[in-house]
Amino acid sequence: xxxxxxxxxxxxxxxxxxxxxxRYEEPxxxxxxxxxxxxxxxxxxxxxxxxxxxxxxTIPDITQNGAWAMPESYQWENLSTAFxxxxxxxxxxxxxTLPSVFGTLLVxxxxxxxxxxMRFRGRIWMFLIIVSLSFVPVHTQLIPVFRLMSNIGLHxxxxxxxxxxxxxxxxxxxxxxxxxFNTVPGELREAARIDGANEWKIFQKIYVPVARPAISALIVxxxxxxxxxxxxxxxxxxxxxxxxxxxxILSFQGxxxxxxxxxxxxAVIAAIPTLAVFLIFQKHFIxxxxxxxVKG
Amino acid sequence: MNARYVPWLFLxxxxxxxxxxxxxxxxxxxxxxxxxxxxxxxPGEFIGLNNYIDLLSDDYFLNSLKNTGIWVACFLFVxxxxxxxxxxxxxxxxxxxxxxxxxxxMPLALSFAIVGVIWAWIYEPGVGLxxxxxxxxxxxxxxxxxxxxxxxxxxxxxxxxxxxxxxxxVVFLAGLSAIPQELIEAAxxxxxxxxxxxxxxxxxxxxxxxxIAVSSALIQALLATEIVLTMTxxxxxxxxxxxxxxxxxxxxxxYKFGYGASIGVVVTLMTxxxxxxxxxxxxxxxxxxxx
Amino acid sequence: xxxVAIKEVHKHYGAVEALKGIDIxxxxxxxxxxxxxxxxxxxxxxxxxAGLEDITAGDIEIAGRVVNDLxxxxxxxxxxxxxxxxxxxxxVKDNMSFSMQLAGAPKDEIKQKVEEAARILNLSDYLxxxxxxxxxxxxxxVAMGRAIVRNPKVFLxxxxxxxxxxxxxVSMRAExxxxxxxxxxxxxxxTHDQIEAMTMADKIVVMSNGRVEQIGTPLELxxxxxxxxxxxxxxxxxxxxxxxxxxxxxxxxxDQPLIASGPTDWLDNGRDVVVGVRPDNxxxxxxxxxxxxxxxxxxxxxxxxxxxxxxxPVTCLFRERVxxxxxxxxxxxxxxxxxxxxxLTGQRLGTAQAASVN
Numbered sequence: 001x002x003x004x005x006x007x008x009x010x011x012x013x014x015x016x017x018x019x020x021x022x023r024y025e026e027p028x029x030x031x032x033x034x035x036x037x038x039x040x041x042x043x044x045x046x047x048x049x050x051x052x053x054x055x056x057x058t059i060p061d062i063t064q065n066g067a068w069a070m071p072e073s074y075q076w077e078n079l080s081t082a083f084x085x086x087x088x089x090x091x092x093x094x095x096x097t098l099p100s101v102f103g104t105l106l107v108x109x110x111x112x113x114x115x116x117x118m119r120f121r122g123r124i125w126m127f128l129i130i131v132s133l134s135f136v137p138v139h140t141q142l143i144p145v146f147r148l149m150s151n152i153g154l155h156x157x158x159x160x161x162x163x164x165x166x167x168x169x170x171x172x173x174x175x176x177x178x179x180x181f182n183t184v185p186g187e188l189r190e191a192a193r194i195d196g197a198n199e200w201k202i203f204q205k206i207y208v209p210v211a212r213p214a215i216s217a218l219i220v221x222x223x224x225x226x227x228x229x230x231x232x233x234x235x236x237x238x239x240x241x242x243x244x245x246x247x248x249i250l251s252f253q254g255x256x257x258x259x260x261x262x263x264x265x266x267a268v269i270a271a272i273p274t275l276a277v278f279l280i281f282q283k284h285f286i287x288x289x290x291x292x293x294v295k296g
Numbered sequence: 297m298n299a300r301y302v303p304w305l306f307l308x309x310x311x312x313x314x315x316x317x318x319x320x321x322x323x324x325x326x327x328x329x330x331x332x333x334x335x336x337x338x339p340g341e342f343i344g345l346n347n348y349i350d351l352l353s354d355d356y357f358l359n360s361l362k363n364t365g366i367w368v369a370c371f372l373f374v375x376x377x378x379x380x381x382x383x384x385x386x387x388x389x390x391x392x393x394x395x396x397x398x399x400x401x402m403p404l405a406l407s408f409a410i411v412g413v414i415w416a417w418i419y420e421p422g423v424g425l426x427x428x429x430x431x432x433x434x435x436x437x438x439x440x441x442x443x444x445x446x447x448x449x450x451x452x453x454x455x456x457x458x459x460x461x462x463x464x465x466v467v468f469l470a471g472l473s474a475i476p477q478e479l480i481e482a483a484x485x486x487x488x489x490x491x492x493x494x495x496x497x498x499x500x501x502x503x504x505x506x507x508i509a510v511s512s513a514l515i516q517a518l519l520a521t522e523i524v525l526t527m528t529x530x531x532x533x534x535x536x537x538x539x540x541x542x543x544x545x546x547x548x549x550x551y552k553f554g555y556g557a558s559i560g561v562v563v564t565l566m567t568x569x570x571x572x573x574x575x576x577x578x579x580x581x582x583x584x585x586x587x
Numbered sequence: 588x589x590x591v592a593i594k595e596v597h598k599h600y601g602a603v604e605a606l607k608g609i610d611i612x613x614x615x616x617x618x619x620x621x622x623x624x625x626x627x628x629x630x631x632x633x634x635x636x637a638g639l640e641d642i643t644a645g646d647i648e649i650a651g652r653v654v655n656d657l658x659x660x661x662x663x664x665x666x667x668x669x670x671x672x673x674x675x676x677x678x679v680k681d682n683m684s685f686s687m688q689l690a691g692a693p694k695d696e697i698k699q700k701v702e703e704a705a706r707i708l709n710l711s712d713y714l715x716x717x718x719x720x721x722x723x724x725x726x727x728x729v730a731m732g733r734a735i736v737r738n739p740k741v742f743l744x745x746x747x748x749x750x751x752x753x754x755x756x757v758s759m760r761a762e763x764x765x766x767x768x769x770x771x772x773x774x775x776x777x778t779h780d781q782i783e784a785m786t787m788a789d790k791i792v793v794m795s796n797g798r799v800e801q802i803g804t805p806l807e808l809x810x811x812x813x814x815x816x817x818x819x820x821x822x823x824x825x826x827x828x829x830x831x832x833x834x835x836x837x838x839x840x841x842d843q844p845l846i847a848s849g850p851t852d853w854l855d856n857g858r859d860v861v862v863g864v865r866p867d868n869x870x871x872x873x874x875x876x877x878x879x880x881x882x883x884x885x886x887x888x889x890x891x892x893x894x895x896x897x898x899x900p901v902t903c904l905f906r907e908r909v910x911x912x913x914x915x916x917x918x919x920x921x922x923x924x925x926x927x928x929x930x931l932t933g934q935r936l937g938t939a940q941a942a943s944v945n
Contacts, residue, residue, distance in 0.1 A: 030388075038396075041399045041400065045399050045402075047403075047415065047458065048403075051414050054417075062423070063423065066431075066432070067423065067424070067425050068425070068428055108310065111306060111309070113306055114306035120300065120303040123303075124579070124582060127582055128582075131579075132575050133314065135571040135575075136318075136567075137519050137540075137563055138521075139521075139559075139560040139564065140321070140322050140325050140564045141321040142543075142544075142547065142560065143556060143557050144325055144328065145321050146336070147336045147553075148317070151336070164317060167314055170310050170313065171314070199302050228409070229407075230407060230409045230526070231521060231522055231544070235548060247409070260420075263417060264414075271405070275402070275406070277405070278405035279398065279402075282401065285401075285404070285405075286466055286470075289404075289470075290466065290470040
């Protein structure tokens with residue numbers, strides 16, 4: 001009992017020390033720091049802020065008053081025009097991204113479960129191969145995959161893009177899931193075995209539900225990454241109707257050239273899906289990024 | 297107690313999909329790089345290391361290699377130093393921290409395509425956001441032709457760095473919050489000044505985060521392709537070309553598949569030298585865990 | 588009839604021999620504690636009974652049937668894990684009934700069984716909660732509920748109380764014991780805490796280094812430990828073990844006064860032995876063995892004195908209040924049974940009675 005009291009006392013005294021320092025020695029430094037931080041944040045925000053601002057202005061307004069003036073009038077049509085023009089690309093991105101995310105998650109969760117929970121020969125090797133593969137640059141696979149997809153008649157299809165995205169994202173996702181499952185106590189699996197569950201039931205009824213934090217983090221991350229891919233969308237497609245929005249924004253840019261308000265509108269429309277997902281699920285996103293990097 | 301095949305059943309989908317569409321192509325790239333294949337229609341003839349020999353005297357390639365070198369050098373220091381400063385500042389803020397974090401993290405959600413489009417316009421001479429901003433604050437003497445032959449490569453790097461700072465800030469913030477506050481307090485009680493505490497306690501303890509931030513920055517710099525594609529298409533006169541972009545051009549514009557593959561192999565080998573130490577450490581960590 | 592029979596069981600991990608031939612018979616309805624220091628193989632043995640570890644050699648029988656190759660679910664056992672192993676995403680009632688759900692039992696039977704178990708364990712108000720919303724003791728009870736619902740032949744407990752605080756541990760100890768007496772199901776209980784074993788078990792198996800050291804009732808182990816290991820392991824504070832020589836009329840410890848005892852004619856004079864004396868079997872006298880006091884710890888009812896006799900660390904427990912500081916010397920004589928062990932083999936030779944000195 002006496003021990004617990006001492007333990008709760010100690011940090012309280014430390015906390016006082018900290019406030020003492022902060023109160024009397026650092027107010028100047030402190031406000032300088034806050035000012036510096038706000039300044040950096042402002043600089044950092046300018047590209048996005050400027051784009052938003054420009055997207056709803058008129059061309060004469062921009063050329064006469066400069067890029068940083070408040071808009072004289074709000075031309076919301078820019079955004080709706082951009083939206084309708086981008087709609088086919090947006091649709092394609094949805095058709096490509098959702099199955100890719102689902103497929104990656106399914107395959108990676110199973111593999112991660114196996115690597116983390118089962119003892120078998122070659123497990124370490126398998127894991128290391130997967131770690132290494134997560135670093136393989138896209139340049140190493142671009143040409144043969146392009147050739148393969150052409151040869152089996154999948155060039156310029158959604159399916160080709162979906163398969164390639166799943167392939168590309170399997171290593172990272174397996175890594176995350178393995179690391180997550182490593183933190184789940186092995187007792188759960190044993191308790192479930194005694195309760196009479198077979199391996200698939202243990203996976204499906206215990207481990208998948210328990211892995212919800214990791215799975216939701218991965219969904220958000222993979223959604224963003226796959227949605228944002230440009231290279232595969234460019235290489236594996238021919239016509240406009242199979243191309244994702246990342247490719248779409250390029251042709252949009254080419255089309256409008258110096259109509260900056262329209263280019264900005266296009267960028268805003270193209271950015272909204274991932275930006276929205278990021279803002280809504282920021283916690284999951286950050287958790288996913290740090291889960292991927294805590295190891296080592 | 298498990299039937300021996302059960303673990304492999306769970307691994308099967310991953311192995312099949314990656315094996316067929318990912319692993320086999322890796323080997324094929326190495327082979328194609330030793331052929332003179334043009335386009336997809338017909339396989340090329342085996343020409344040994346000729347493509348690689350040609351690379352050595354290819355001015356376009358050597359120029360792109362030089363530019364990639366500049367990318368790596370810049371990415372090694374600039375985004376990570378900025379990120380560590382931001383992370384330290386954010387960590388000490390008590391109000392509005394989450395909003396400020398969001399501002400710094402937001403570029404992570406944007407694709408390189410969009411970053412490229414936005415920044416291409418920021419750099420637009422005269423009317424672009426940057427020139428206008430500098431004029432506004434009276435620094436217009438700093439204005440140069442941002443995407444011109446002299447500054448172009450650095451301007452593209454700056455745009456990509458904007459996104460890389462976001463990533464590194466996430467990593468460093470996670471690293472900072474993993475450091476027990478007690479250690480910092482103990483250092484204070486031991487009489488450390490803030491500078492001493494940072495360099496002798498905080499920074500060494502941030503080593504895992506630093507490793508990740510640095511290796512990520514290096515890999516991003518080596519592979520940079522998409523942002524060059526969207527901002528400058530390598531121009532003007534190839535002054536912003538990097539090796540990844542060169543590979544794309546040779547393959548999908550000039551249809552020199554064999555030659556493009558050899559550049560791809562060079563990129564891969566450069567990446568591998570960065571990654572091997574990381575994987576080796578990972579192996580040790582995992583072996584400790586699994587016995 | 589033996590409910591669980593363990594016959595010549597071995598376990599190897601590669602070159603490491605974790606269990607070196609274990610033989611234990613457990614009767615129906617018995618509460619058996621496997622006790623020993625960490626690494627002695629007790630948990631491994633329990634997990635082998637559960638079917639979570641392969642058996643390298645030997646047989647394990649449950650209810651007369653060899654279960655070596657049976658899956659855990661086919662063995663008619665239930666297990667309570669050290670960290671409870673509650674499924675974090677399931678409510679208490681689903682945690683308790685997961686096995687029945689898997690087996691496809693009808694809904695109303697599940698409901699009835701769960702409610703019955705909850706009533707026994709005082710969990711009726713918590714069935715709709717998630718494990719994270721429960722206290723440590725409640726989680727512990729849910730883990731037991733999960734075992735009870737299955738109505739198994741054998742309960743297996745793997746250090747179930749080691750994560751509870753001291754006070755809760757004592758009350759849960761009593762609860763598990765009374766539960767066992769009510770249900771009458773055979774139970775195998777692994778613990779490293781000999782007090783837990785002593786207070787709960789009908790029969791204790793003391794293990795060390797992959798071997799069984801002794802099997803017996805708690806009092807048998809306390810009164811007649813078969814070797815030095817059991818002597819030192821059972822009882823708290825543990826038995827004092829003094830190197831001695833057998834002489835006429837008693838035992839000689841170094842240059843200390845003779846420990847007088849009853850007849851020792853069953854021992855050869857001059858033999859090297861170890862004499863074991865329980866801490867509470869000492870009395871303070873004017874003359875006797877000299878204790879160089881290290882520290883005295885009064886607890887009110889008793890005083891515990893730690894020190895050395897002829898360089899050997901000893902602990903004594905006195906009913907009276909004793910003053911003593913570091914450096915003081917106290918004189919004591921044994922006044923209870925003297926456990927005599929062979930110095931070389933560590934095996935029990937017998938018990939001599941200390942001659943009461945007045």
